[in-house]
Amino acid sequence: PSFGFLFDIDGVLVRGKTPIPAAKTAFRKLVNSQGQFLVPVVFVTNAGNCLRQKKADQLSHLLGVPISQDQVMMSHSPLRMFKRYHEKCVLVSGQGPLLDIAQDLGFCQPITIDTLREKRPLLDAVDHDRRPSVLVSADFCFKPLSVVLFGEPVRWETSLQLIIDVLLTSGYPGNPYEQENYPHIPVLACNMDLMWVAEAQSPRFGHGTFMVCLENIYKKITGKDLKYEALMGKPSRLTYQYAEHLIRAQALQRSWEQPIQTLYAVG
Numbered sequence: 001p002s003f004g005f006l007f008d009i010d011g012v013l014v015r016g017k018t019p020i021p022a023a024k025t026a027f028r029k030l031v032n033s034q035g036q037f038l039v040p041v042v043f044v045t046n047a048g049n050c051l052r053q054k055k056a057d058q059l060s061h062l063l064g065v066p067i068s069q070d071q072v073m074m075s076h077s078p079l080r081m082f083k084r085y086h087e088k089c090v091l092v093s094g095q096g097p098l099l100d101i102a103q104d105l106g107f108c109q110p111i112t113i114d115t116l117r118e119k120r121p122l123l124d125a126v127d128h129d130r131r132p133s134v135l136v137s138a139d140f141c142f143k144p145l146s147v148v149l150f151g152e153p154v155r156w157e158t159s160l161q162l163i164i165d166v167l168l169t170s171g172y173p174g175n176p177y178e179q180e181n182y183p184h185i186p187v188l189a190c191n192m193d194l195m196w197v198a199e200a201q202s203p204r205f206g207h208g209t210f211m212v213c214l215e216n217i218y219k220k221i222t223g224k225d226l227k228y229e230a231l232m233g234k235p236s237r238l239t240y241q242y243a244e245h246l247i248r249a250q251a252l253q254r255s256w257e258q259p260i261q262t263l264y265a266v267g
Helices: 020-028 050-064 077-081 100-106 111-118 156-168 205-222 237-253
Strands: 002-009 040-045 089-094 110-114 146-149 187-190 230-232 262-266
Touching: 002 237, 020 050, 040 237, 077 100, 077 230, 077 237, 089 100, 089 111, 089 156, 100 110, 100 111, 110 111, 111 156, 146 156, 146 205, 156 205, 187 205, 230 237
Parallel strands: 002 040, 002 262, 089 110, 089 146, 146 187, 187 230
Antiparallel strands: none
């Protein structure tokens, strides 16, 4: 084959956990009798709350065709290329198995928002029920040198507060703010979707909405723009370059000799 497919998932193949009927019919035309794809196919999703294998298993079940993790590209997959950050201590935000995701991508010293709030309990003060009744001094020597936003978190107020703390203290949360430290430590963000489609009749807030909140809070406090070291997820150029790499890897694995000349992005 001289072409490949890049498939979006949410709102295109499924709505929530319900497959769109025409999608299952279409995929039967893309595989042979042994269940092998006739052309290279990559699923490009802006989801970032699980490992590739889990998403591949979900898709295999929903679409009725065998799909491997090498055919799945999460919003955070291009972070594998950012090796200069892998050895550094990074604060990661999102939901799902964050440490597993970060380590699978190559990060050696990830710290979650939950770990940070446990070690610095005075920083998370919005929810009165979560304020500590007894203060315990924690030996916490990690200094986050960058911030990685995998996707929308569950407790936005906690994540917004602690990320701002890290940015305005150059990685020393708990210290007084130092607004002269600009530009701030690097921020890498996955999935810029303002909204996304689920089972509800109207679109739901996506990670892009969380980023809008973070950007505006930072600017209100400092008067300066929050800068991103990298933005990935559809429709970024970086994401499609990495997807092309995965398509060509599939063709090479199957010993397809004709060069891939066209990619059809279905979304």
